[in-house]
Amino acid sequence: MKKLKKVIKVFVLLMIVALLAFGGVILYIKMSPKLEIKNANAFLMYDSQNELFFQGSGSQEWVNLEDISDKLIQATIYTEDKHFYQHFGFDFLRIAKAMVVNITSGSKSQGASTISQQYAKNLFLDFDKTWERKLKEMWITLQLEVHYDKDEILEGYLNTINYGHGMYGIQNAAKFYFDKNASELDWAEAAMLTGIPKSPSNYSPIVNFDLAKQRQVNILYNLYKNKIITEEEYNQAKEEELTIVGEKNSQELANIMYYQDAVMRELNSLEEIPESLLETGGIKIYTNLDMNAQSILENSIKNNLTGDSELQVASVMMDPNTGKILALVGGKDYNKSQYNRAYQSARQVGSTMKPFLYYAALENGFTSSTTFTSEQTTFTFSNNQTYSPQNYGDQYGNKPISLATAISYSDNIYAVKTHMFLGEDALVNISKRLGITAELEEIPSLPLGTASINIIEMAAAYSAFANEGYKVEGYLISRVEDLKGNVLYEHKEEKENILNKSLTYILSELLTSTYDSTFIDYNYPTAIGIAPKIKHKLALKSGTTNTDHWSIGYNHNIVTAVWIGYDDNRDIEASDYKYSRNIWVEATEGYLQDQEDAWYKQPNNVVGVLVNPITGKPATDADEKKKIMYYVKGTEPSTTDTVFDELLEQDEQILEQN
Numbered sequence: 001m002k003k004l005k006k007v008i009k010v011f012v013l014l015m016i017v018a019l020l021a022f023g024g025v026i027l028y029i030k031m032s033p034k035l036e037i038k039n040a041n042a043f044l045m046y047d048s049q050n051e052l053f054f055q056g057s058g059s060q061e062w063v064n065l066e067d068i069s070d071k072l073i074q075a076t077i078y079t080e081d082k083h084f085y086q087h088f089g090f091d092f093l094r095i096a097k098a099m100v101v102n103i104t105s106g107s108k109s110q111g112a113s114t115i116s117q118q119y120a121k122n123l124f125l126d127f128d129k130t131w132e133r134k135l136k137e138m139w140i141t142l143q144l145e146v147h148y149d150k151d152e153i154l155e156g157y158l159n160t161i162n163y164g165h166g167m168y169g170i171q172n173a174a175k176f177y178f179d180k181n182a183s184e185l186d187w188a189e190a191a192m193l194t195g196i197p198k199s200p201s202n203y204s205p206i207v208n209f210d211l212a213k214q215r216q217v218n219i220l221y222n223l224y225k226n227k228i229i230t231e232e233e234y235n236q237a238k239e240e241e242l243t244i245v246g247e248k249n250s251q252e253l254a255n256i257m258y259y260q261d262a263v264m265r266e267l268n269s270l271e272e273i274p275e276s277l278l279e280t281g282g283i284k285i286y287t288n289l290d291m292n293a294q295s296i297l298e299n300s301i302k303n304n305l306t307g308d309s310e311l312q313v314a315s316v317m318m319d320p321n322t323g324k325i326l327a328l329v330g331g332k333d334y335n336k337s338q339y340n341r342a343y344q345s346a347r348q349v350g351s352t353m354k355p356f357l358y359y360a361a362l363e364n365g366f367t368s369s370t371t372f373t374s375e376q377t378t379f380t381f382s383n384n385q386t387y388s389p390q391n392y393g394d395q396y397g398n399k400p401i402s403l404a405t406a407i408s409y410s411d412n413i414y415a416v417k418t419h420m421f422l423g424e425d426a427l428v429n430i431s432k433r434l435g436i437t438a439e440l441e442e443i444p445s446l447p448l449g450t451a452s453i454n455i456i457e458m459a460a461a462y463s464a465f466a467n468e469g470y471k472v473e474g475y476l477i478s479r480v481e482d483l484k485g486n487v488l489y490e491h492k493e494e495k496e497n498i499l500n501k502s503l504t505y506i507l508s509e510l511l512t513s514t515y516d517s518t519f520i521d522y523n524y525p526t527a528i529g530i531a532p533k534i535k536h537k538l539a540l541k542s543g544t545t546n547t548d549h550w551s552i553g554y555n556h557n558i559v560t561a562v563w564i565g566y567d568d569n570r571d572i573e574a575s576d577y578k579y580s581r582n583i584w585v586e587a588t589e590g591y592l593q594d595q596e597d598a599w600y601k602q603p604n605n606v607v608g609v610l611v612n613p614i615t616g617k618p619a620t621d622a623d624e625k626k627k628i629m630y631y632v633k634g635t636e637p638s639t640t641d642t643v644f645d646e647l648l649e650q651d652e653q654i655l656e657q658n
Contacts, residue, residue, distance in 0.1 A: 044284045044285065045289075063171045065158075069182060072158075072185050076154075078223055078228060090138075120141040163176075164200030164204040165200070165335070167246075177205070187220065187233055188242060255301075255331075286480070294328075296586075297317055297587045301313055311566060312567055315563070317587065321466075321470075322472060323474050324474075325476045341563070350545045352541050352543035354541065357427045357430070358403065367636075368402065369616025387416070387445065391411055403510065405513070428442055434498070466508075470496065470498070505606055506632070512538070517531065518625055539553055549564050555592070555598045556600060558588060608631075609628065610628055611628075612627075
């Protein structure tokens with residue numbers, strides 16, 4: 001009995017201490033300045049012309065609570081926080097119940113966040129689930145409850161919540177989905193909109209109508225069960241046929257959301273930006289988005305990837321001189337998939353890896369005329385392991401071919417011979433120098449693109465070729481300000497000279513061979529099919545694996561990278577390879593329309609020589625095919641040169657030494 005009394009006394013004492021501490025916290029908050037929340041979570045995005053293209057939390061149209069349908073208000077409260085008007089920011093009974101359910105079920109299916117807590121959460125730029133973040137959210141929740149009454153909190157919440165497709169706030173959502181004001185929503189519409197914020201990527205009726213409908217019906221049933229609506233109203237709302245107006249214009253708005261998502265990801269990585277928008281009063285984000293480039297890129301994708309195919313796409317257009325990302329698409333249709341393949345994925349790059357290798361080869365004495373024999377070859381390397389790569393379509397010249405021809409046909413045998421001749425570390429080293437951060441193995445197949453690399457990194461690496469030797473990093477944000485115009489962050493351009501200008505010139509010239517009919521011989525240039533569409537002089541390399549197809553090309557003003565494939569890594573059909581090439585050429589030429597060629601001035605120490613492009617030897621009267629190819633002075637071919645070729649036995653000796 002004495003022990004029980006002692007326990008009770010300790011419990012009472014702890015309760016008194018807790019109440020006093022809580023009272024002290026509330027008093028401290030009351031004496032603190034009132035949170036300014038109406039614009040606190042506004043973030044505005046501007047394109048490269050300083051035109052507003054996206055307005056996030058911080059509604060475009062803030063509406064008073066009395067101008068919001070009571071049906072929407074009731075649906076929101078009974079779905080998100082039934083005891084909203086009774087608790088002080090935290091529903092402890094609901095928290096306890098959720099904990100019991102989650103523990104017994106072994107999952108985290110039950111949430112217990114109140115509307116006040118969700119509003120506090122939305123005042124941060126991202127949703128980290130750290131204990132530090134949770135404590136900050138709890139502190140802001142208390143501040144909201146002390147400084148504002150329930151109606152004000154609910155009004156702020158409904159004006160800033162994300163309803164999907166870039167629609168923040170109930171007025172914007174009502175207009176977008178139903179072309180109505182927030183005050184005009186009926187029960188069916190209110191329940192549909194209420195269901196979206198839990199997961200806009202799943203419960204938007206544009207993304208998945210069946211799933212959205214199922215959630216709407218559950219919300220309506222909950223309202224009926226709580227006697228907010230009658231059985232007749234429940235049945236009527238459940239059966240009402242909704243017309244989703246936003247479906248008509250959502251695709252027009254949709255894919256720019258991939259760019260917006262990428263901007264938010266980059267924003268969250270900037271140390272200069274406070275994680276809480278309360279500290280800035282909202283922010284203005286000035287981006288590198290070129291609306292013309294974005295429109296051209298999106299249209300080129302729509303024109304080519306038609307129908308219901310699950311084939312996906314990622315594409316980036318970059319200014320190679322600065323690293324500015326001018327346009328970005330992370331998927332075929334943002335409405336159906338918000339997974340942003342442009343920055344969230346890494347895919348096998350195929351032969352788009354070869355220009356890295358061939359630049360390293362040029363640094364190590366190779367020229368446009370350097371030859372290896374194109375023939376079926378089995379390579380023997382360490383521990384007597386063997387590797388037998390194949391050319392696409394099993395096409396082999398069975399004769400010595402020049403480096404220019406190897407690039408034109410994307411000859412795998414030539415690439416692996418070069419790779420093994422230079423040493424397997426050469427390709428890894430040049431890739432790192434170009435800014436590739438992916439883990440690359442020193443293996444024979446690396447030049448054939450067996451490594452998985454992000455498309456933005458690939459575009460930035462090609463930019464070093466396009467800008468004549470300078471390393472750049474792709475970026476989307478040029479400047480960030482608070483709403484008062486104070487600069488919080490400004491991108492500082494840092495360019496490091498990492499490549500030789502003469503060699504980048506030679507490599508860029510070599511990469512025009514991929515669509516040059518002069519190289520038609522026992523095989524065809526890999527991009528000959530789009531040659532009629534290429535109006536400007538451009539460097540281009542494609543890459544093919546069983547599961548991926550790439551096209552990356554450039555001139556001095558633009559780098560365009562395109563990937564196509566399936567999310568589940570299934571094989572793609574050979575007939576689908578055309579999509580990346582067609583998207584690439586339509587986007588690049590569309591962007592360069594009415595522009596003069598932005599090709600490169602020939603360096604003083606580089607000379608042009610008329611050669612047979614297949615053999616790389618100086619052209620004679622007997623040669624039907626002739627082409628000017630480029631060389632550093634002193635390395636140009638002559639008729640007396642011995643051909644840099646190898647017998648199979650010699651090749652094996654070299655490989656064994658490596």
